[in-house]
Amino acid sequence: MPFRTVLFDVDGTLLDTREFVLTAFEHTLSTNGLPVPSRVELAKLVGPPLELLYARLAALGEADRLTAAHRAFQKEHLDLSVAYEGAADVLRELHGRGLRLAAVTSRSGMTSRRTLELAGLLTRLEAVISAEDAPALKPDPA
Template identity: 30%
Template sequence: MTYSCILLDLDGTILDSAPGIIKTLEFTLERIGRPIPGPAELLKWVGPPIMDSFRDLAGLNPAESEHALAVYREKYLDDGAYDATLFPGMPSIIRDIHRHEIPLSLATSKPELPATLMLEHFDLARHFTVITGASEDETRSAKADVVAEALIRLDRLGVDISNPVMVGDREHDIAGAAANGVPTIAVEWGYGSPVEYVGAVALANTPAELWMLLFAQEIEEEEERAVAN
Protein backbone atom coordinates (compact mmCIF):
# COMPACT_ATOMS: atom_id res chain seq x y z
CA MET A 1 0.00 0.00 0.00
CA THR A 2 1.28 3.45 -0.90
CA TYR A 3 2.10 5.62 2.11
CA SER A 4 -0.64 8.18 2.66
CA CYS A 5 1.84 10.71 4.07
CA ILE A 6 5.54 10.92 4.89
CA LEU A 7 7.33 12.49 7.85
CA LEU A 8 10.99 13.42 7.39
CA ASP A 9 13.61 14.12 10.02
CA LEU A 10 16.04 16.96 9.22
CA ASP A 11 19.46 16.61 10.89
CA GLY A 12 21.18 13.45 9.69
CA THR A 13 18.42 12.64 7.21
CA ILE A 14 18.06 15.57 4.82
CA LEU A 15 21.04 17.64 5.93
CA ASP A 16 24.51 16.98 7.23
CA SER A 17 24.12 19.75 9.78
CA ALA A 18 26.64 18.40 12.30
CA PRO A 19 29.42 20.92 11.50
CA GLY A 20 27.27 23.94 12.36
CA ILE A 21 25.75 22.29 15.43
CA ILE A 22 29.11 21.15 16.80
CA LYS A 23 30.75 24.55 16.30
CA THR A 24 27.81 26.22 18.04
CA LEU A 25 27.97 23.75 20.92
CA GLU A 26 31.69 24.40 21.35
CA PHE A 27 31.01 28.15 21.43
CA THR A 28 28.17 27.71 23.91
CA LEU A 29 30.03 25.43 26.32
CA GLU A 30 33.06 27.72 26.28
CA ARG A 31 30.86 30.77 26.90
CA ILE A 32 29.17 29.18 29.94
CA GLY A 33 32.45 27.83 31.31
CA ARG A 34 31.90 24.14 30.77
CA PRO A 35 34.37 21.54 29.44
CA ILE A 36 34.23 21.03 25.68
CA PRO A 37 34.08 17.36 24.67
CA GLY A 38 35.71 16.16 21.47
CA PRO A 39 33.82 16.14 18.16
CA ALA A 40 32.89 12.45 18.48
CA GLU A 41 31.19 13.10 21.81
CA LEU A 42 29.49 16.26 20.56
CA LEU A 43 28.11 14.28 17.62
CA LYS A 44 25.85 12.52 20.15
CA TRP A 45 24.08 15.87 20.63
CA VAL A 46 22.97 15.97 16.98
CA GLY A 47 19.37 14.80 16.70
CA PRO A 48 17.98 14.58 20.25
CA PRO A 49 16.26 17.61 21.83
CA ILE A 50 19.01 20.00 22.88
CA MET A 51 17.56 20.63 26.33
CA ASP A 52 17.80 16.88 27.00
CA SER A 53 21.44 16.98 25.95
CA PHE A 54 22.21 19.97 28.16
CA ARG A 55 20.77 17.96 31.05
CA ASP A 56 21.98 14.46 30.24
CA LEU A 57 25.31 15.10 28.51
CA ALA A 58 26.47 18.37 30.08
CA GLY A 59 24.90 17.89 33.52
CA LEU A 60 23.22 21.29 33.56
CA ASN A 61 20.32 22.10 35.88
CA PRO A 62 17.16 23.73 34.45
CA ALA A 63 18.33 27.31 35.00
CA GLU A 64 21.75 26.60 33.51
CA SER A 65 20.13 24.84 30.56
CA GLU A 66 17.92 27.86 29.84
CA HIS A 67 20.96 30.14 29.85
CA ALA A 68 22.90 27.75 27.61
CA LEU A 69 19.94 27.54 25.23
CA ALA A 70 19.83 31.34 24.88
CA VAL A 71 23.56 31.46 24.08
CA TYR A 72 23.26 28.56 21.64
CA ARG A 73 20.26 29.95 19.77
CA GLU A 74 21.77 33.38 19.18
CA LYS A 75 24.95 31.88 17.75
CA TYR A 76 23.17 29.18 15.76
CA LEU A 77 20.73 31.53 14.08
CA ASP A 78 23.58 33.92 13.31
CA ASP A 79 25.68 31.46 11.30
CA GLY A 80 25.55 27.87 12.58
CA ALA A 81 22.30 26.94 10.86
CA TYR A 82 23.79 27.50 7.42
CA ASP A 83 26.94 25.48 8.05
CA ALA A 84 25.27 22.40 6.59
CA THR A 85 25.16 20.44 3.36
CA LEU A 86 22.49 18.36 1.69
CA PHE A 87 22.94 14.62 1.61
CA PRO A 88 23.22 13.73 -2.10
CA GLY A 89 19.97 12.31 -3.41
CA MET A 90 17.70 13.73 -0.73
CA PRO A 91 16.56 16.82 -2.69
CA SER A 92 15.44 14.53 -5.52
CA ILE A 93 13.49 12.36 -3.10
CA ILE A 94 11.75 15.40 -1.61
CA ARG A 95 10.88 16.70 -5.06
CA ASP A 96 9.56 13.27 -6.09
CA ILE A 97 7.40 13.05 -2.97
CA HIS A 98 5.89 16.38 -3.98
CA ARG A 99 5.55 15.29 -7.62
CA HIS A 100 3.70 12.13 -6.58
CA GLU A 101 1.40 14.34 -4.48
CA ILE A 102 2.19 12.50 -1.25
CA PRO A 103 1.66 14.90 1.70
CA LEU A 104 4.95 15.61 3.44
CA SER A 105 5.78 17.01 6.87
CA LEU A 106 9.10 17.80 8.44
CA ALA A 107 9.36 16.19 11.89
CA THR A 108 12.43 17.53 13.69
CA SER A 109 13.39 18.26 17.27
CA LYS A 110 15.01 21.46 16.00
CA PRO A 111 12.83 24.55 16.59
CA GLU A 112 10.68 25.45 13.61
CA LEU A 113 12.33 28.81 12.87
CA PRO A 114 15.85 27.53 12.12
CA ALA A 115 14.40 24.40 10.49
CA THR A 116 12.31 26.53 8.14
CA LEU A 117 15.21 28.88 7.38
CA MET A 118 17.42 25.92 6.51
CA LEU A 119 14.85 24.38 4.18
CA GLU A 120 14.29 27.75 2.53
CA HIS A 121 18.05 28.23 2.16
CA PHE A 122 18.22 25.01 0.14
CA ASP A 123 14.97 25.77 -1.74
CA LEU A 124 13.15 22.77 -0.26
CA ALA A 125 10.54 24.36 2.00
CA ARG A 126 8.04 24.75 -0.84
CA HIS A 127 7.82 20.98 -1.27
CA PHE A 128 6.54 20.40 2.28
CA THR A 129 2.85 20.34 3.13
CA VAL A 130 3.70 21.41 6.69
CA ILE A 131 6.93 22.07 8.59
CA THR A 132 6.80 20.67 12.10
CA GLY A 133 9.51 21.02 14.71
CA ALA A 134 10.09 21.87 18.34
CA SER A 135 8.17 24.80 19.77
CA GLU A 136 10.06 28.00 20.52
CA ASP A 137 9.90 27.37 24.28
CA GLU A 138 11.00 23.73 23.83
CA THR A 139 7.87 22.41 25.56
CA ARG A 140 7.33 20.45 22.35
CA SER A 141 10.71 18.97 21.54
CA ALA A 142 10.48 15.23 22.25
CA LYS A 143 10.17 13.41 18.94
CA ALA A 144 6.94 11.71 20.04
CA ASP A 145 5.37 15.14 20.58
CA VAL A 146 6.71 16.45 17.27
CA VAL A 147 5.33 13.46 15.35
CA ALA A 148 1.97 13.85 17.09
CA GLU A 149 1.87 17.54 16.13
CA ALA A 150 2.81 16.76 12.52
CA LEU A 151 -0.07 14.29 12.25
CA ILE A 152 -2.49 16.80 13.81
CA ARG A 153 -1.47 19.49 11.32
CA LEU A 154 -1.77 17.15 8.36
CA ASP A 155 -5.15 15.91 9.54
CA ARG A 156 -6.42 19.47 9.88
CA LEU A 157 -5.56 19.98 6.21
CA GLY A 158 -7.64 16.96 5.26
CA VAL A 159 -4.66 14.69 4.66
CA ASP A 160 -5.18 10.94 4.95
CA ILE A 161 -3.00 9.97 7.93
CA SER A 162 -4.10 6.31 7.99
CA ASN A 163 -0.82 4.97 6.58
CA PRO A 164 2.04 7.30 7.52
CA VAL A 165 5.75 6.57 7.63
CA MET A 166 8.61 8.30 9.43
CA VAL A 167 12.11 8.56 7.94
CA GLY A 168 14.97 9.26 10.35
CA ASP A 169 18.46 8.33 11.49
CA ARG A 170 18.31 8.13 15.29
CA GLU A 171 16.60 5.97 17.90
CA HIS A 172 14.60 9.03 18.96
CA ASP A 173 12.95 9.06 15.53
CA ILE A 174 11.99 5.39 15.76
CA ALA A 175 10.74 5.56 19.35
CA GLY A 176 8.92 8.87 18.84
CA ALA A 177 7.16 7.61 15.74
CA ALA A 178 6.28 4.28 17.39
CA ALA A 179 4.65 6.17 20.28
CA ASN A 180 2.18 7.45 17.67
CA GLY A 181 1.74 4.14 15.88
CA VAL A 182 3.91 5.26 12.96
CA PRO A 183 6.53 2.91 11.42
CA THR A 184 10.01 4.24 10.68
CA ILE A 185 12.44 3.69 7.83
CA ALA A 186 15.90 4.22 9.31
CA VAL A 187 18.68 5.71 7.19
CA GLU A 188 22.32 4.73 7.60
CA TRP A 189 23.97 7.91 6.31
CA GLY A 190 23.02 9.96 9.36
CA TYR A 191 24.35 10.08 12.90
CA GLY A 192 22.83 6.91 14.34
CA SER A 193 24.52 3.58 15.01
CA PRO A 194 23.27 0.08 14.14
CA VAL A 195 21.98 -0.49 17.66
CA GLU A 196 19.68 2.51 17.23
CA TYR A 197 17.91 1.00 14.22
CA VAL A 198 16.16 -1.65 16.31
CA GLY A 199 12.44 -1.24 15.79
CA ALA A 200 12.67 0.24 12.30
CA VAL A 201 10.53 -1.50 9.68
CA ALA A 202 13.25 -1.06 7.05
CA LEU A 203 16.80 0.22 6.72
CA ALA A 204 18.02 2.32 3.79
CA ASN A 205 21.76 2.23 3.22
CA THR A 206 21.63 4.95 0.58
CA PRO A 207 19.11 7.58 -0.62
CA ALA A 208 18.60 5.38 -3.70
CA GLU A 209 17.42 2.55 -1.44
CA LEU A 210 15.16 4.97 0.44
CA TRP A 211 13.66 6.05 -2.90
CA MET A 212 12.80 2.45 -3.70
CA LEU A 213 11.26 1.87 -0.27
CA LEU A 214 9.08 4.95 -0.63
CA PHE A 215 8.08 4.67 -4.29
CA ALA A 216 8.26 1.02 -5.39
CA GLN A 217 4.58 0.41 -4.66
CA GLU A 218 3.58 3.73 -6.21
CA ILE A 219 5.44 2.87 -9.42
CA GLU A 220 3.93 -0.62 -9.52
CA GLU A 221 0.42 0.80 -9.17
CA GLU A 222 1.10 3.35 -11.94
CA GLU A 223 2.34 0.59 -14.24
CA GLU A 224 -0.73 -1.53 -13.51
CA ARG A 225 -3.02 1.39 -14.29
CA ALA A 226 -1.15 2.04 -17.54
CA VAL A 227 -1.54 -1.61 -18.60
CA ALA A 228 -5.24 -1.60 -17.67
CA ASN A 229 -5.80 1.48 -19.82
Protein backbone atom coordinates in the same frame (compact mmCIF):
# COMPACT_ATOMS: atom_id res chain seq x y z
CA MET B 1 -3.57 0.56 1.28
CA PRO B 2 -1.09 2.84 -0.49
CA PHE B 3 0.37 5.65 1.54
CA ARG B 4 -0.31 9.27 0.65
CA THR B 5 2.07 11.12 2.95
CA VAL B 6 5.80 10.86 3.64
CA LEU B 7 7.36 12.36 6.78
CA PHE B 8 11.06 13.19 6.91
CA ASP B 9 13.29 14.01 9.84
CA VAL B 10 15.27 17.19 9.19
CA ASP B 11 18.64 16.79 10.91
CA GLY B 12 20.62 13.94 9.45
CA THR B 13 17.97 12.99 6.89
CA LEU B 14 17.18 15.95 4.64
CA LEU B 15 19.94 18.20 5.94
CA ASP B 16 23.52 17.51 6.87
CA THR B 17 23.56 19.51 10.09
CA ARG B 18 26.67 18.04 11.67
CA GLU B 19 28.69 21.29 11.42
CA PHE B 20 25.65 23.35 12.41
CA VAL B 21 25.09 21.33 15.59
CA LEU B 22 28.66 20.58 16.66
CA THR B 23 29.98 24.10 16.01
CA ALA B 24 27.13 25.55 18.08
CA PHE B 25 27.97 23.22 20.99
CA GLU B 26 31.67 24.04 20.77
CA HIS B 27 31.01 27.79 20.67
CA THR B 28 28.45 27.76 23.48
CA LEU B 29 30.56 25.67 25.83
CA SER B 30 33.85 27.46 25.15
CA THR B 31 32.43 30.99 25.42
CA ASN B 32 30.83 30.06 28.74
CA GLY B 33 34.03 28.70 30.25
CA LEU B 34 32.96 25.07 30.11
CA PRO B 35 35.06 22.15 28.92
CA VAL B 36 34.48 21.24 25.29
CA PRO B 37 34.33 17.50 24.67
CA SER B 38 35.80 16.10 21.46
CA ARG B 39 33.57 16.07 18.40
CA VAL B 40 33.29 12.30 18.76
CA GLU B 41 31.96 12.73 22.31
CA LEU B 42 29.67 15.61 21.33
CA ALA B 43 28.23 13.58 18.45
CA LYS B 44 27.28 10.83 20.91
CA LEU B 45 25.23 13.33 22.91
CA VAL B 46 23.22 14.77 20.02
CA GLY B 47 19.60 13.74 19.68
CA PRO B 48 17.61 14.71 22.77
CA PRO B 49 16.33 18.28 23.18
CA LEU B 50 19.02 20.89 23.89
CA GLU B 51 17.73 21.59 27.40
CA LEU B 52 18.39 17.96 28.37
CA LEU B 53 21.84 17.95 26.80
CA TYR B 54 22.92 21.15 28.53
CA ALA B 55 21.51 19.89 31.82
CA ARG B 56 23.99 16.99 31.50
CA LEU B 57 26.92 19.18 30.45
CA ALA B 58 26.62 22.14 32.81
CA ALA B 59 25.96 23.12 36.40
CA LEU B 60 22.45 22.95 37.78
CA GLY B 61 20.38 25.90 36.61
CA GLU B 62 22.55 26.74 33.60
CA ALA B 63 20.70 24.67 30.98
CA ASP B 64 18.19 27.37 30.00
CA ARG B 65 20.85 30.06 29.58
CA LEU B 66 23.14 27.76 27.59
CA THR B 67 20.26 26.57 25.42
CA ALA B 68 19.40 30.19 24.61
CA ALA B 69 23.05 30.93 23.75
CA HIS B 70 23.21 27.82 21.54
CA ARG B 71 20.06 28.82 19.66
CA ALA B 72 21.28 32.40 19.23
CA PHE B 73 24.53 31.12 17.71
CA GLN B 74 22.65 28.79 15.36
CA LYS B 75 20.29 31.56 14.28
CA GLU B 76 23.33 33.51 13.05
CA HIS B 77 24.95 30.49 11.36
CA LEU B 78 22.10 28.79 9.48
CA ASP B 79 24.39 28.44 6.46
CA LEU B 80 26.23 25.61 8.25
CA SER B 81 23.29 23.31 7.40
CA VAL B 82 23.30 21.93 3.86
CA ALA B 83 21.02 19.58 1.95
CA TYR B 84 22.26 16.06 1.48
CA GLU B 85 23.11 15.27 -2.11
CA GLY B 86 19.98 13.95 -3.80
CA ALA B 87 17.54 15.20 -1.15
CA ALA B 88 15.95 17.73 -3.51
CA ASP B 89 15.64 15.07 -6.22
CA VAL B 90 13.88 12.67 -3.84
CA LEU B 91 11.41 15.34 -2.73
CA ARG B 92 10.77 16.39 -6.33
CA GLU B 93 10.15 12.77 -7.39
CA LEU B 94 7.80 11.99 -4.51
CA HIS B 95 5.94 15.27 -4.96
CA GLY B 96 5.62 14.49 -8.67
CA ARG B 97 3.96 11.18 -7.76
CA GLY B 98 1.30 13.08 -5.87
CA LEU B 99 2.54 12.33 -2.37
CA ARG B 100 2.18 14.83 0.44
CA LEU B 101 5.51 15.67 2.09
CA ALA B 102 6.30 17.07 5.53
CA ALA B 103 9.27 17.39 7.85
CA VAL B 104 9.26 16.54 11.55
CA THR B 105 11.93 17.76 13.95
CA SER B 106 12.62 18.34 17.63
CA ARG B 107 14.43 21.55 16.65
CA SER B 108 12.77 24.97 16.66
CA GLY B 109 10.40 25.70 13.82
CA MET B 110 12.06 28.98 12.83
CA THR B 111 15.54 27.54 12.35
CA SER B 112 14.21 24.36 10.74
CA ARG B 113 12.12 26.22 8.17
CA ARG B 114 14.91 28.71 7.44
CA THR B 115 17.59 26.04 6.98
CA LEU B 116 15.26 24.03 4.74
CA GLU B 117 14.59 27.20 2.75
CA LEU B 118 18.30 28.02 2.40
CA ALA B 119 18.91 24.45 1.24
CA GLY B 120 16.18 24.76 -1.41
CA LEU B 121 13.93 22.09 0.12
CA LEU B 122 11.16 24.00 1.86
CA THR B 123 8.98 24.58 -1.21
CA ARG B 124 8.35 20.83 -1.62
CA LEU B 125 7.12 20.41 1.96
CA GLU B 126 3.51 21.06 2.95
CA ALA B 127 4.41 21.37 6.63
CA VAL B 128 7.29 21.48 9.08
CA ILE B 129 6.25 20.10 12.47
CA SER B 130 8.68 21.29 15.12
CA ALA B 131 9.31 21.28 18.86
CA GLU B 132 6.76 24.05 19.38
CA ASP B 133 4.04 21.92 17.78
CA ALA B 134 4.48 18.81 19.93
CA PRO B 135 3.04 18.17 23.40
CA ALA B 136 6.18 16.21 24.33
CA LEU B 137 9.64 15.79 22.82
CA LYS B 138 11.71 12.67 22.35
CA PRO B 139 12.31 10.33 23.99
CA ASP B 140 8.67 10.66 25.16
CA PRO B 141 6.57 8.30 23.00
CA ALA B 142 3.54 10.62 23.13
